[in-house]
Amino acid sequence: MVEPDRVERYRTRMQRKKAIIDEAIARADREKGLLLILTGSGKGKSSSAFGMLARALGHGMRVGVAQFIKGRSDTGEEAFFSKQNNVIWHVLGEGFTWDTQSLERDTETAQRGWIIVQKMLCDPSINLIVLDELTYPLKFGWLDITSVLNDLKNRPSMQHVVITGRGAPDALCEIADTVTEMADIKHAFRAGIQAQKGIDL
Ligand code: ATP
Numbered sequence: 302m303v304e305p306d307r308v309e310r311y312r313t314r315m316q317r318k319k320a321i322i323d324e325a326i327a328r329a330d331r332e333k334g335l336l337l338i339l340t341g342s343g344k345g346k347s348s349s350a351f352g353m354l355a356r357a358l359g360h361g362m363r364v365g366v367a368q369f370i371k372g373r374s375d376t377g378e379e380a381f382f383s384k385q386n387n388v389i390w391h392v393l394g395e396g397f398t399w400d401t402q403s404l405e406r407d408t409e410t411a412q413r414g415w416i417i418v419q420k421m422l423c424d425p426s427i428n429l430i431v432l433d434e435l436t437y438p439l440k441f442g443w444l445d446i447t448s449v450l451n452d453l454k455n456r457p458s459m460q461h462v463v464i465t466g467r468g469a470p471d472a473l474c475e476i477a478d479t480v481t482e483m484a485d486i487k488h489a490f491r492a493g494i495q496a497q498k499g500i501d502l
């Protein structure tokens with residue numbers, strides 16, 4: 302049996318916690334379209350973004366996805382989401398930059414891609430946009446950060462945008478509402494395990 306004073310202490314602690322949480326929830330009474338950044342070198346950035354995509358679709362929202370670095374064409378997320386109603390799916394990148402090895406070509410591809418993104422960022426009927434691996438075109442200078450920031454700032458007020466990729470520039474994090482950095486504590490790849498279906502692709 303648990304001692305009565307431990308039971309009482311637990312109850313008091315939980316009551317205090319509940320009061321603090323309730324107060325914080327009551328304080329957060331505004332609504333707005335959010336800009337979220339998922340960065341860092343640990344696994345989980347793109348898959349978290351696609352989790353939010355699923356949530357939004359569950360609520361009947363319209364979503365758009367733009368993939369800036371085309372790593373592979375056999376991912377489960379593309380096979381699944383691109384077939385759903387209410388999903389616009391754009392593959393804008395050609396491949397890893399270490400495959401193309403041409404600054405000019407990568408720059409042209411990214412800029413052509415951004416024109417497509419600009420159209421989505423002007424369309425209030427798209428409720429959530431995932432810009433997957435957008436940090437790389439910014440990092441390598443294929444896109445002008447100032448104009449990207451302007452387009453993001455001027456989007457419809459209730460539109461959510463999720464940006465993924467390692468090394469998110471500070472200027473991008475500054476205008477974001479939520480920034481999460483995934484830490485790489487351990488990854489199976491380094492133990493010689495290849496990318497697994499359903500987990501990595
Ligand atoms: P995921 O798509 O699994 O959420 P991610 O978007 O965080 O991963 P990316 O940098 O886009 O990570 O990497 C794409 C691929 O590399 C995925 O298959 C992912 O599982 C794998 N990966 C992610 N982080 C690491 C890491 N630290 N070491 C090795 N492979 C990784």
Ligand code: MG
Pocket residue numbers: 346347348434465466
């Ligand atoms: Mg990713």
